[in-house]
Amino acid sequence: MRPLIAIDWGTSSLRGARLGDAGQVLDSREFPRGILTVPPGQFEAVLHELFGDWLQAPDALCLISGMAGSRQGWQEAPYCPCPAGFAELAQHLLWLQPARIALVPGLSCTTSDTPHTPDVMRGEEVQIFGALQRAGRDSATLVLPGTHSKWVQVQAGRVRRFQTFMTGEVFALMGQHSILGKTMDLAGPFDEAAFVQGLHQAPQPGGVLHHLFSVRTLGLFDRLSAAAQPSYLSGLLIGEELRHQDLKTNADPVILIGNHTLTQRYTLALQQLNIASQSHGAEATWAGLFALAASFLSP
Structure with missing residues (x-):
């Protein structure tokens, strides 16, 4: 393997890792230099300012995933359509410097149920493949909780389909910009x-738009404290995600990818349905970028 510089360039942050021959992290850095902080035309300058010493290795390869490849980023890397695995991602890499610096494309997906409304991801694709590599699996249901949660189906090493749920964003909007937030204590501890x-x-019958109002009414009738209401709202929204999934109790564990706070909630939610799960953190990104590089660099 050539020296690999793995970059995760998101909306609000920029992370990088220098990886060894076996994919181990030799060094890592993180900066509050997400794409929204970079003036047009300055992405290359920022990359060299923060990671230039790593890039000096004459045969170094730099793979950049995340929002740097979006329309608002360095350069738009067109989405790779599903089904897609390492081979398809490698074919759709957008080379900024030939054989040296490339943007990893995101994925797009349509299903027979939604042929005219594509779904997309950008950055999560490398986390998915990295988590599968770490778990030693090539097929799984994966969940990536967050502002826009992703539910992903992978079969034989290829992402077949996925769905996005705006769970985290709706939680923030309800808590900060709606009537529900007037009675909530958002700083309260998690209430299981x-x-x-x-x-x-x-x-339950009624749908999520009806159930959201119960956050307020349970508080008005003193059945739910201000400190407990955010946890109840979180449960409602994650429960809405689960309501749309076809999960089987005897299947292999669902793979969760994200920070501990979020994956802990999804673990608890899946336990209520007797569904096993296993969690992976930020290391999935580096594992995915290393595996992608190995897929087209290996002899």
């Missing part, structure tokens, strides 16, 4: 009982 109560409420 309230969270589970929200999970069980989500599949």
Whole structure:
């Protein structure tokens, strides 16, 4: 393997890792230099300012995933359509410097149920493949919680389909910009009982638009404290995600990818359905970029 510089360039942050021959992290750096902080035409300058010493290695390869490849980023890397695995991603790399610096494309997906409404991801694709590599699996249901949560189906090493749910964004909007936030204590600790109560409420008749108002009414009638209401709301929204999934109790564990706070909630939610899960953190990004590089550099 050539020396690999793995870059995850998101909307609000920029992370990089220098990887060894076996994919181990030799050094890592993180900066608050997401794409929104970079003036047009300055992406290359920022990359060299923060990682220039790593790039000096004459045979170094730099792969950049995330929003740097978006329309608002360095240069738009067209989405790679699903089904897609390493081979398809490698074919769709956008080379900024031939054989040296490339943007990893995101993925796009349509299904028979939604042929005219494509879904997209950018950055999560390398996390998916990295988590699968670490788990020693080539097929799985994966969940990437966050502002826009992703539910992904991978079969034989290829992403077949995925769905995005605006769970984290709706939670933030409801808590900060709606009437529900007037009675919430958003700084309160996580309340497991309230969270589970929200999970069980989500599949009940009425739908999510009706159930959201119960956050307010349960507070008005002193059935849910201000500190417990955010956990109940979180349970409602994650329960809405689960309501749309076809999960089997005897299947292989669902793979969760994200920070501990979020994956802990999804682990608890899946436990309510007797669904096993396993969690992976930020290391999935580096594992995915290393595996992608190995897929087209290996002899």
